[in-house]
Amino acid sequence: MDQGISKQGNRRVRALLTELAWSWLRYQPGSALTKWFYQRTQGTHLNRRSRRVAIVAVARRLAIALWRYLKDGLIPEGAQLKSS
Numbered sequence: 001m002d003q004g005i006s007k008q009g010n011r012r013v014r015a016l017l018t019e020l021a022w023s024w025l026r027y028q029p030g031s032a033l034t035k036w037f038y039q040r041t042q043g044t045h046l047n048r049r050s051r052r053v054a055i056v057a058v059a060r061r062l063a064i065a066l067w068r069y070l071k072d073g074l075i076p077e078g079a080q081l082k083s084s
Contacts, residue, residue: 014059021059029079033058033065 008016025034040054065076075081 017063018055018056018057021062024058024062025055026056030080031076033061033076033078035078036061057078 024031025037029035037054037058041051042059062076068074069076
C-alpha cells in the first residue's frame with residue numbers, strides 16, 4: 001500500500017521532494033524507482049492526476065532511499081553515481 005506525503009509539516013519541503021522526484025526520473029532513467037513510476041503510469045499519459053499521485057509516491061520512496069544511503073551507505077537500486 002502506498003502512503004502519501006502528509007500535508008503536515010513544511011509545504012516547501014514537500015514541494016522540494018516532489019521536484020527532486022521529477023529530477024530523479026529525468027536523470028536516473030535506469031533506476032528501479034523510475035521503472036516503477038513508468039510501469040504504474042503506463043497508459044495514463046492523459047490522466048494528469050494519476051501521474052501526480054504516482055510522483056508523490058516516488059518522492060516518498062526516494063526520501064526513504066536517500067535516507068538509507070546517508071545512514072547505511074546503500075545506493076538506491078539501479079542508481080548511477082558519477083565518479084568525482
